[in-house]
Amino acid sequence: MTNNFQEIVTFIWDLADLLRGPYKRNEYQKVILPFTVLKRFDSVLEHSKRDVLEAYNKYKDTIENLDPILRGVAKDKDGNELGFYNYSKYDFKSLIQDPEHIEENLIHYLDSFSPNVRDIFDNFHIKDHITRLSKANLLFLLVKKFSESKVDLHPDNVSNHEMGTIFEELIRRFSEQSNEEAGEHFTPRDVVKLMTRLLFIENGVHLKEEGLIKKIYDPACGTGGMLTSCKNFINEINDSVDVVLYGQEINEEIYAICKADMLIKGENAENIKGPSSTLSDDQLPDEHFDFMISNPPYGRKWEQDKEAVTKEAERGFEGRFGAGLPSIKDGQLLFLQHMLSKMKTDERSRIAVITNGSPLFSGDAGSGESNIRRWIIENDYLEAIIGLPDQLFYNTGIKTYIWVLTNEKPPERVGKIQLVDATSKYVKMRKSLGNKRHKIRDQDIEEILDLYCKFEENELSKVLDNEDFGYTKVTVERPLQVNLEVTEKRLENLYTVTSFKNLAKSKSKDLEVKLQEEEEGRKKQQEIIEALRTIEGHYKNWDNFEARVKKALRRFKLSSALIKNIIPALSEHDETADYVTDSKGNLKPDPRLRDTENVPLKEDIDEYFQWEVLTYYSDAWMDRKKDKIGYEINFTKYFYKYEPPRPLEEIEKDIKKTTAEILELIKEDLDEI
Incomplete structure (x- = not known):
């Protein structure tokens, strides 16, 4: 890397100070970066600049598409085609010789680039900044600064690799300054x-x-x-x-x-x-x-x-x-x-x-x-x-x-x-x-x-x-065993049941109708609660309690789905209660006790279930219809190193030392008072 690499970066970076006032700090890069790129293009094109101008002037009036010709003429000192060109008579040196017309000359210079380069500067929105800089009387000064020898970006002095590094260093600095994410x-x-x-x-x-x-x-x-x-x-x-x-x-x-x-x-x-x-x-x-x-x-x-x-x-x-x-x-x-x-x-x-x-x-x-x-x-x-x-x-x-x-x-x-x-x-x-x-x-x-x-x-x-x-996520069910009772605390649970809450909601867009329907719904909710309060006793059999609830709520003509949602709200898990079964005599699962086990793919699921679940819950079963295959890469698990906790004596010693230091600081503060 060239010895003046850091000098170039620092000099270009310091040019941002020229923009202070007309530009905010987070806008500096929108000017400095495109001008750095422009200066690099200007330096790279220097070797064949005269040849490109001659070719352009020779063919501009006779050939419509000059792009292939000018690409063939624009070469580096080793004779390799550059793949881009500029047919303007201007460069950075000549631009500053006419300060009165620098804005229009610079625009002409940009428009004279090959289409692939114009696309680059269009994405920089450089013309907008040229106009803005000109209005702030900064355009000439900035171009003049970029024309100084301290910003010599000629390929003889700055390699392509070094130029890429210059870009990255400038981007990083600007991004940090404006709190953007350079990474x-x-x-x-x-x-x-x-x-x-x-x-x-x-x-x-x-x-x-x-x-x-x-x-x-x-x-x-x-x-x-x-x-x-x-x-x-x-x-x-x-x-x-x-x-x-x-x-x-x-x-x-x-x-x-x-x-x-x-x-x-x-x-x-x-x-x-x-x-x-x-x-x-x-x-x-x-x-x-x-x-x-x-x-x-x-x-x-x-x-x-x-x-x-x-x-x-x-x-x-x-x-x-x-x-x-x-x-x-x-x-x-x-x-x-x-x-x-x-x-x-x-x-x-x-x-x-x-x-x-x-x-x-x-x-x-x-x-x-x-x-x-x-x-x-x-x-x-x-x-x-x-x-x-x-x-x-x-x-x-x-x-x-x-x-x-x-x-x-x-x-x-x-x-x-x-x-x-x-x-x-x-x-x-x-x-x-x-x-x-x-x-x-x-x-x-x-x-x-x-x-x-x-x-x-x-x-x-x-x-x-x-x-x-990989692992199989297995759903583990346990039987539904609940006691059922109407108490004030359990009645409050009804307001967490969606279908019960919906009784007091209205879909009407008419405000008057909406308010009326909601009031009627709240009244119905209260009447249901009053009806449920008539149920006395502590039940351990679901069917008996369900029959009692249906009888108490018969006059409301509620849907069976709503009644089924009301009953769980009045229940509490109780391992001494009767098992709840469906119409076929199968045990019903308790959603509140439902759990899952992640069984490694290499392990037998039945054996895993026997040792890891049935050992503790003998009445549990698996719902294999809900099996899901999962994959995760727990990187830390494979490199975990156990570190034993520090001895209690050592921790106690540190606490005493810290406490003593705090007390000493407090004492010093009190002495000063």
Whole structure:
């Protein structure tokens, strides 16, 4: 990295001070980022600027579509086509030579870019800011500052990799300043490096052939750092591989930066789609990929995507969300399904994706989350999960997990899932960056990869069968045994019975009628209660009490359903009471005693029930019609270490010490008074 890298970042960052007043702090990046991109394009185009102008002036009056010609002329110093151009006579140096017309000249300069670059600046809404800056008499000053040597972004001095780092550093700083979530846009490089190595865990075994074409995709690509990392890794192994990058990004400004970065690096920037949500607007519907890598947003609602996602889910596995839909509160498992739907059907694909802990265990058996996990695991897509240290990301300190998935496991991993506890593999940073206080060193990455590759059981690695994560949720019933009695306390329970409460409700839209019907309903409720008060005695037989209630309420001509709902409100569990049976003599279950048991898939349900339930409740039974299969990945359970409580003597000693210190402080305060 160039020695002046930090100087450039600091200088550009300090330019934001020029905007103070006309712009709020959270708006600074809307100006500084697009101008930084514009300056980079200006510097990259410098080498062939004269050739492009000559070609434009030569053909502008005779050829309608100049785009192919100008693309062919715009080249770097090595003769490689840049893939974009600008046919304006202006550049940053010449713009400041005419301060009186800088606004119109700068607009002309922007309009003279190739369409792919104009799309980038349209998403920055840069013209709106040019007008705003001009009105505030700041436009000339800002362009002049960006023209200084301290912002030399020429490719001879700042490599593409360094330029990407400059973008990321500026985004991070602006996001922290405006309290936005920087981590939504890019992932720390240490985490990206680990994910990349895990994605290509075979260290190039499948990448050493000649003439390979590999497609890599990130559905939440941010500034494109993950995509670039993957390409660099592959080309270090075999520079003959044609690596094609694809991505989609929802944020306009970040999409613009990513597309600009790809364009400058010579990538096909048209493969970067957006700005739109991948979940509801997949802009690469027919593409499938060799490798996928992503850090999608976690803990974010997908409510804005609901209509499109639900419609897609109705297509079943012909669409992207056939396994089910998670809670509206979190779309991480939607991204997982989306990526799995992008795997190749006749070739090997691999995925590395980061989530928080929620997708591992949220949702009960039969829920959308559990069904998605079930589909992933039963199809043997999940190869491993690596638990990372906390405080790795700029915008959150929570623990995160890397999922590694594939449609073609190595033979030894078939039917297996490896869990790796890498929560201790980090060092503290000397200076925190937002919430990032921990860093994964190269040494830590090698140790994590070693645990992964050895595929052995030890303190930090667990190898489990797919079935180990599944269970059957069995409904356990116990017989209904209640005593029944009309008391004032039990009568109050009637107002919790929906059908009884509805007696005093009206659906009429006419206010007068509504009030009258509600009053009549309340009167009827009271009359029912008075009728029930005539029932005396303490009953332990349901049928006897039911007959007495029906007789007392006969004149009201209530539905049998309402009467059946009234009786439980007047009951109380009593193991000395008679069992309640249905018309066929079968025991009725007590809903209040209903429970469930999660029986591991590897265990016999009848044997489990015998030992875990009947041992304690001999009259219980299972309602197997309600069985549900669930899957969860309780990561912590497999690495739990028992820590004995501290000795009481030690705790007592600490309490006495703390108490003495508090008393001493109080004494000092009293002495001062």
